[in-house]
Amino acid sequence: MPTPHNSAENGMIAKTVLMPGDPLRAKYIAETYLENPVLFSSVRGMLGYTGSYRGRTLSVMGSGMGMPSIGIYSYELYSQYGVENIIRIGSAGSYCEEARIYDVVLATAAFSESSFARVQSGYQEPFTYPDKGLCERLRQSAGHLGIPLIEGVVHSSDVFYREDRTPYYQRLHDEQGCLCVEMESFALFHNASVLHKNAACLLTISDSFVSHEETSAEERQTSFTAMMQVALEAVEEN
Ligand SMILES: O=P(O)(O)O[C@H]1O[C@H](CO)[C@@H](O)[C@H]1O
Numbered sequence: 001m002p003t004p005h006n007s008a009e010n011g012m013i014a015k016t017v018l019m020p021g022d023p024l025r026a027k028y029i030a031e032t033y034l035e036n037p038v039l040f041s042s043v044r045g046m047l048g049y050t051g052s053y054r055g056r057t058l059s060v061m062g063s064g065m066g067m068p069s070i071g072i073y074s075y076e077l078y079s080q081y082g083v084e085n086i087i088r089i090g091s092a093g094s095y096c097e098e099a100r101i102y103d104v105v106l107a108t109a110a111f112s113e114s115s116f117a118r119v120q121s122g123y124q125e126p127f128t129y130p131d132k133g134l135c136e137r138l139r140q141s142a143g144h145l146g147i148p149l150i151e152g153v154v155h156s157s158d159v160f161y162r163e164d165r166t167p168y169y170q171r172l173h174d175e176q177g178c179l180c181v182e183m184e185s186f187a188l189f190h191n192a193s194v195l196h197k198n199a200a201c202l203l204t205i206s207d208s209f210v211s212h213e214e215t216s217a218e219e220r221q222t223s224f225t226a227m228m229q230v231a232l233e234a235v236e237e238n
């Protein structure tokens with residue numbers, strides 16, 4: 001049944017959904033990698049497609065930016081459309097020297113100051129976690145492709161532009177172990193947990209708080225191909 005945010009009918013969305021923040025990255029993946037991609041929703045411009053990759057059916061859909069946005073889309077995919085696995089494929093700002101531009105990070109936990117999980121279900125902890133099995137599939141996929149993964153905690157922030165200019169990112173790195181910052185994984189992992197579904201997150205480093213290098217909007221849309229391939233190859237038969 002369509003929702004207020006997704007016009008897909010039942011059966012149009014695969015069991016596994018790759019979920020970039022940027023709907024144009026979803027379009028790029030569908031048009032570049034999927035055979036016979038079918039657009040299942042464009043409500044609010046949040047493009048979602050289902051197609052096949054090496055004979056396996058999968059979907060790719062934008063999440064938008066931030067936890068309220070991915071909170072809505074992921075909850076509906078899990079609860080209304082029978083989705084079992086969501087793999088976020090996002091961009092992130094590095095908090096440390098070991099994670100450089102274009103490196104691929106596999107999140108082993110998400111740390112956040114966000115109220116999302118407390119408001120959603122009373123969960124009080126600052127960490128949420130991906131599914132171990134899905135992470136293992138991503139590790140194996142990266143191994144087959146020869147793409148190194150950096151593993152660790154990611155910071156899911158509600159704020160992109162901060163007035164606080166103190167070196168807060170060093171504190172988050174030193175005290176919470178955060179390798180990098182993005183804005184959605186904490187909520188995605190939480191929704192998966194409360195609905196007994198699976199989620200994981202791969203991130204490509206798009207900019208660095210340490211070296212101050214950055215990538216353009218176009219590069220963020222189309223050039224994160226290593227991460228895309230790791231996620232695509234990790235999708236199992238439905
Ligand atoms: O590239 P995406 O997946 O959107 O991820 C990151 O980029 C956006 C901020 O520029 C936030 O959504 C953040 O999580």
Ligand SMILES: O=c1cc[nH]c(=O)[nH]1
Nearest residue numbers: 091092093181182183
């Ligand atoms: O949330 C994000 C994503 C990429 N780069 C950042 O600095 N923050």
